[in-house]
Amino acid sequence: MYRNLTIRQKQIVWAWAFLAIPILFYSIIRFYPTGNAILISFQEWNLLGDRTWTGFDNYQKLFADPVFWKVFKNTFVYLLLGTPISLVVSFVIAYHLDKTRFMHGFLRMLYFLPFMTSAVAMAWVWRWFYQPVPVGLFNNALASMGIPQFPFLQSTTWALPSVLAPAIWAGLGFQVIIFMAGLRAIPRSYYEAARIDGVSSWTVLWEITLPLLKPTIVFIVVFSSIGFLRIFDHVFNMTTNNPGGPLNSTKPLVLMIYETAFSAFDMGYAAAQTVVLFLVLLVVSLIQLRLLRDS
Amino acid sequence: MADLAIRNLVKRYDRTEVLHGISLDVEDGEFVVFVGPSGCGKSTTLRLIAGLEDATSGEILIGGRVVNNLEPKDRDIAMVFQNYAIYPHMTVRKNIGFGLRTSKMSTADKEARIDEVAGILGMTDLLSRKPSQLSGGQRQRVAIGRAMVRDPAVFLFDEPLSNLDAQLRTQMRLEIKKLHQRVGNTIIFVTHDQVEAMTMADRIVIMKDGHIQQVGTPAEVYHKPANTFVARFIGAPSMNMLSGTVANGALRLGSGEVLELGLEADDGHPVTVGVRPEDLHPGAGPALVRGPVTVREPLGHETLIYVGAEGQEVIAKADGRTPPEVGEEVTLTAALDTLHIFDAATGDALR
Numbered sequence: 001m002y003r004n005l006t007i008r009q010k011q012i013v014w015a016w017a018f019l020a021i022p023i024l025f026y027s028i029i030r031f032y033p034t035g036n037a038i039l040i041s042f043q044e045w046n047l048l049g050d051r052t053w054t055g056f057d058n059y060q061k062l063f064a065d066p067v068f069w070k071v072f073k074n075t076f077v078y079l080l081l082g083t084p085i086s087l088v089v090s091f092v093i094a095y096h097l098d099k100t101r102f103m104h105g106f107l108r109m110l111y112f113l114p115f116m117t118s119a120v121a122m123a124w125v126w127r128w129f130y131q132p133v134p135v136g137l138f139n140n141a142l143a144s145m146g147i148p149q150f151p152f153l154q155s156t157t158w159a160l161p162s163v164l165a166p167a168i169w170a171g172l173g174f175q176v177i178i179f180m181a182g183l184r185a186i187p188r189s190y191y192e193a194a195r196i197d198g199v200s201s202w203t204v205l206w207e208i209t210l211p212l213l214k215p216t217i218v219f220i221v222v223f224s225s226i227g228f229l230r231i232f233d234h235v236f237n238m239t240t241n242n243p244g245g246p247l248n249s250t251k252p253l254v255l256m257i258y259e260t261a262f263s264a265f266d267m268g269y270a271a272a273q274t275v276v277l278f279l280v281l282l283v284v285s286l287i288q289l290r291l292l293r294d295s
Numbered sequence: 296m297a298d299l300a301i302r303n304l305v306k307r308y309d310r311t312e313v314l315h316g317i318s319l320d321v322e323d324g325e326f327v328v329f330v331g332p333s334g335c336g337k338s339t340t341l342r343l344i345a346g347l348e349d350a351t352s353g354e355i356l357i358g359g360r361v362v363n364n365l366e367p368k369d370r371d372i373a374m375v376f377q378n379y380a381i382y383p384h385m386t387v388r389k390n391i392g393f394g395l396r397t398s399k400m401s402t403a404d405k406e407a408r409i410d411e412v413a414g415i416l417g418m419t420d421l422l423s424r425k426p427s428q429l430s431g432g433q434r435q436r437v438a439i440g441r442a443m444v445r446d447p448a449v450f451l452f453d454e455p456l457s458n459l460d461a462q463l464r465t466q467m468r469l470e471i472k473k474l475h476q477r478v479g480n481t482i483i484f485v486t487h488d489q490v491e492a493m494t495m496a497d498r499i500v501i502m503k504d505g506h507i508q509q510v511g512t513p514a515e516v517y518h519k520p521a522n523t524f525v526a527r528f529i530g531a532p533s534m535n536m537l538s539g540t541v542a543n544g545a546l547r548l549g550s551g552e553v554l555e556l557g558l559e560a561d562d563g564h565p566v567t568v569g570v571r572p573e574d575l576h577p578g579a580g581p582a583l584v585r586g587p588v589t590v591r592e593p594l595g596h597e598t599l600i601y602v603g604a605e606g607q608e609v610i611a612k613a614d615g616r617t618p619p620e621v622g623e624e625v626t627l628t629a630a631l632d633t634l635h636i637f638d639a640a641t642g643d644a645l646r
Binding site for chain 2: 187192195196197198199203208211212214
């Protein structure tokens with residue numbers, strides 16, 4: 001029967017044969033749980049007993065919960081600080097590294113190294129950096145210069161930036177590599193033509209390099225935004241004594257979901273938070289794509 | 296005054312010397328084409344003139360002023376690149392205007408200048424388009440427009456036609472030549488295509504391995520090539536090279552024929568005899584080559600015939616209507632004044 005098919009029909013048969021595996025995988029591993037999570041968000045369930053239908057109760061509880069709004073705000077602070085800072089820092093590094101010939105490969109490796117390091121190990125090392133005297137590296141350095149100690153992880157104001165810093169650092173290597181690939185793709189003659197026209201290097205940067213890097217910038221912005229909206233392991237590992245503390249000042253949405261689900265065993269409530277996170281990710285990504293792609 | 300002069304220009308990358316002290320004078324308003332095979336140093340020379348690279352030694356003078364230590368923008372030059380180097384995110388107007396960014400003109404004057412250049416190039420309708428909406432030839436014209444807008448003393452063209460298809464190339468060749476006649480600036484044009492060089496240049500500079508082989512008008516380099524390299528490089532199909540020796544001022548060819556040419560060389564001196572395919576034809580007269588026809592290429596008004604002789608193939612021109620058959624033994628002859636005689640050892644022209 002297969003033999004009587006036209007070439008095009010045979011190609012379709014093969015295409016479906018190969019596509020069947022990822023489709024099956026995604027249906028079971030991704031789409032089914034996603035649908036189930038949305039369903040659970042309308043139910044009450046403690047993981048063992050029966051599921052009972054509660055309608056919008058979970059969502060009403062969520063929007064009335066001051067902790068949720070605190071966490072919601074934290075998540076956006078991670079996003080709004082993390083994405084622009086990491087974008088600018090990684091571009092500046094890539095821009096200068098691209099022009100460096102001296103030990104180029106070694107320097108690039110150094111920048112990429114944090115990306116390959118386990119987030120847990122990194123978080124614990126930074127946690128040590130941040131400890132008070134006589135343990136912490138930073139405070140010891142400050143103390144030796146006669147500067148008062150800085151309450152990195154103890155302050156409700158400074159804990160979030162202190163957790164964010166290693167998270168930015170961890171993603172930097174990847175972004176630098178992507179930026180460098182983008183910079184390499186710009187033909188040299190564009191710069192040579194600009195040199196002959198005698199425009200300043202500032203003009204070249206703003207009017208040639210950055211506009212031509214736009215697809216790269218879009219990719220990095222969307223990619224790192226999703227990363228910061230889902231931040232968890234850095235926060236969890238740097239504040240294990242009191243996850244998300246002090247006083248929920250570093251707690252992101254994912255950590256709240258985790259606690260609701262696996263400390264309080266309130267699956268319905270956790271699912272509702274997950275659905276909110278999903279919608280936030282969706283909306284933020286779509287807005288960024290829309291803003292950055294055309295115009 | 297916008298003449299250009301190069302004095303003993305040397306360029307070295309680490310230990311590799313790619314230009315070995317070349318010198319050249321270009322007059323104001325002259326159209327000079329640098330031609331040669333890839334790696335001959337023609338593009339390097341152009342980039343040195345532009346100031347995109349530093350000369351290792353030697354001097355570059357533009358308008359009588361040594362420019363070695365000047366930035367490209369201060370040299371009063373403009374350059375058109377092989378890949379055009381027009382910015383994809385800017386309109387044609389912005390691209391052309393980019394060359395005026397640093398000029399002290401008022402905005403209105405700049406706009407007027409852009410319009411004037413667009414008018415000359417016939418692109419007034421295209422000013423608001425982006426490069427992606429233009430054809431290859433139009434992009435080429437934008438690149439030329441950007442160079443023109445600054446009215447430089449010297450235009451530098453780096454193989455600007457090699458990304459175009461054959462038909463467009465012929466058309467742009469003509470347009471650039473017309474443009475030169477109209478604006479009259481000095482042009483240095485680099486190409487690897489000898490047809491482009493022949494058709495456009497006032498003078499051709501033929502380069503090989505970082506040396507200038509010959510500088511001359513198209514007629515000079517065609518009719519009086521300085522050496523075997525120039526003789527072979529210019530003209531298509533390429534010049535036939537036969538071997539011979541000098542005997543008593545006469546030339547003895549491999550075919551056994553002795554030609555009284557009055558050569559001033561020692562007896563027994565080996566020489567290379569060059570004869571262009573269009574000068575070589577079957578017929579009566581001194582027999583330069585004898586052998587069977589191996590291939591015929593009919594071109595309509597004439598037929599090129601390949602004749603096997605002395606272990607090589609020579610190309611000759613035969614009649615378009617009644618060419619010899621393949622396999623037929625022919626005797627090829629040429630007028631004696633069309634023969635080029637080169638020293639076999641050095642390759643330099645003896646006559």
